Amino acid sequence: MARKVLVVDDEKLIVKGIRFSLEQDGMEVDSAFDGEEALQLAKENQYDVILLDVMLPKFTGFEVCQQIREYSDVPIIMLTAKGDDMDKILGLEYGADDYITKPFNILEVKARIKAIIRRSGSKKEEKQSSEVVYGSLKIDIDSRRGYIDDKEVNLTAKEFDLLELLMLHQNKVYSREELLHTIWGADRGDVRTVDVHIRRLREKIEANPSEPTYIQTKWGVGYYFAK
Numbered sequence: 145m146a147r148k149v150l151v152v153d154d155e156k157l158i159v160k161g162i163r164f165s166l167e168q169d170g171m172e173v174d175s176a177f178d179g180e181e182a183l184q185l186a187k188e189n190q191y192d193v194i195l196l197d198v199m200l201p202k203f204t205g206f207e208v209c210q211q212i213r214e215y216s217d218v219p220i221i222m223l224t225a226k227g228d229d230m231d232k233i234l235g236l237e238y239g240a241d242d243y244i245t246k247p248f249n250i251l252e253v254k255a256r257i258k259a260i261i262r263r264s265g266s267k268k269e270e271k272q273s274s275e276v277v278y279g280s281l282k283i284d285i286d287s288r289r290g291y292i293d294d295k296e297v298n299l300t301a302k303e304f305d306l307l308e309l310l311m312l313h314q315n316k317v318y319s320r321e322e323l324l325h326t327i328w329g330a331d332r333g334d335v336r337t338v339d340v341h342i343r344r345l346r347e348k349i350e351a352n353p354s355e356p357t358y359i360q361t362k363w364g365v366g367y368y369f370a371k
Contacts, residue, residue, distance in 0.1 A: 150173075197222075
């Protein structure tokens, strides 16, 4: 089955170029040119990944991302302005899984999209013991869902990837660089990406995020899941 991608950008030439390139690789591509249209398409269709520009008419990319996260964990890659670290951090805060800086090379875009689809797809196909439970926290690997006291927690794709990795290797300390490489697929240099996701994850699964029970910090080293 062809992978389905939603490309959202108000610059039609950019959308046209990305669409052509992805379709050449056998993907099915929908496009939207403003935030309102993007939200409508996201509600009506099941996508393998959404490529989402920050600066959009009607609703910003941040607003679109935030609203999609209320009901879906579809992987979202934000397109941010060159050198604008605040856009990158805000994108992650609103639930994006990754970001690409404009201007970009179309080959990088294709590689990033394929990588995130491949990782999310392989996770769904893994035949491990379906559930991992520790205390009141439970994850279901097959369905990629997380629960606290049997109540589902809305995790993004990257948040689930992080939690799954840490829970399956309890007490193993991962450096921020290792987590960046393992979860995002490359040493991209910005370890703040990891910090933002860990903080968001703690806010969702910890009773008191400032005094976490599950995801601990090894100061000067990295993060681990406390057994």
